[in-house]
Amino acid sequence: MNVKCRETVLITGSASGIGYEFARIFAHENYNLVLVDRMGERLKIIAVELEEEFGIFVKPIVKDLSISTSPEEIFTELQQAGIKVDILVNNAGFGTYGLFNETNLNTELEMLQVNLVCLTHLTKLFLREMVKQGHGKILNVSSAAAFQPGPLMAVYFATKAYILSFSEAIANELEGTGVTVTVLCPGSTTSAFHERTGMADSKLLKGKKMMDAETVAQIGYDALMQGKTIVIPGFMNKLMSKCVRFIPRKIVTKIVRSMQEDK
Template identity: 45%
Template sequence: MAKTALITGASGGIGYELAKVFATHAYDLILVARSTDKLQQIQSELTQSHPGQVHIFSYDLSQPASPLALFEQVQQQGLTVDVLVNNAGFGDYGPLAECDWDKHSALLQLNMVTLTHLTRLFLPPMLERGSGKVLNVASTAAFQPGPFMAAYYASKAYVMSFTEALAHEVDGTGITATVLCPGPTRGTDFQARAKLGEVEFFKQLKLPDAAAVAQFGYDALERNQVVAVHGVLNRLLVFTNRIMPRRTVTNAVGRLQAPEGK
């Protein structure tokens, strides 16, 4: 019997590429995103190229009621979630004092609260079965403060800390938890949604593509790796961040991300 992976933020970028990777490995899929049209296109594509079932659910997961509604719909349809992939998330750029609070509130809800709530909902059935996996998508932003993207960086630090703690809690139960930490990635709408186009540093980066990041994340999940940082350079930067004074790292990130005139 095929296993089933539920993937949030599956309509594009890393989430879409993860869906393709899981499909290649004969998983049935539950794909979740806001856009019904995009989900239907992906459903059609994957069902034609892979034998597994593809279920789609349209939810705005930045809404507080959506995790429970999604869980209940999955239960009502008699679907078993063997792998929970919490990929949905977004960033926002600019000084906190000038931010759009509605957008920031949605960011915090989606990146942290929804991720935690979905894990809380789908984890008990996994524990009852004695098997299951959780893959949370964080970022290399998790390893340092990020001036001018303060809430986003902090939210990803939460995701990493939460996943590491969860991995300890479920050790020996048959459940594993993995946190994927990519750097900036080509083939996603992250930079556009976060309005990073004006930051010269991000314009100059040679970025890996979302497919490579997704495959790396899947492989780390299969190895039961807890923290998976994509890319040799990113792993070097993470190591450097851990040994440098915190203030020095914060100042460096602040200079790289500062808007013109700041």
């Protein structure tokens, strides 16, 4: 197998959900993969599966991205292995549900590390080489939650707003360098995310049909390849992201609170 003839994509949070679907799409498009997740056994199974199915090279890296040293360790490991990352997909992230004064502080600090700090750190590490070479792509996974405050998921919504703002800003800075930044802002997506956060019974989700992870990943991939800056899957999600600009913030916050509640 000639590994060197293909470009390499690094995907965080790639053992399930949107991240796994990204891995399958890039594998189908003949990219080599670096897959990062803390679910070690699952990750290794996926690596073998994709190598055998698509004839590509897959390097699994088992890391807990809530640990602050993980981004530097990933970068160093790839440098030592002589693996150059052409496309970075910052997909890893999680949320918590509940009143901020009642939720677990340590869990929220880990969320800030994964959703926000790790994404920023990995982008910093790999972006410099991309700019030096004059080509590269970065896809940051935010959320439709980025466009408004989110009572009952206050920290999660805030992290996603950061990702949107950060991505738009550096996309502007990188114009003319050959490197593009795309931020994907999906709405509610079929995955284990909602069960983990404990909001599966909220009015926002209960009985509602959600977009599947494969469709979201494909929309994100297409936007990345086209060099788009912001992509919001789904007509209603696009509409809502625009409407909130014209509604007083206090009212928007009350509406989101009502939708997030479980009764």
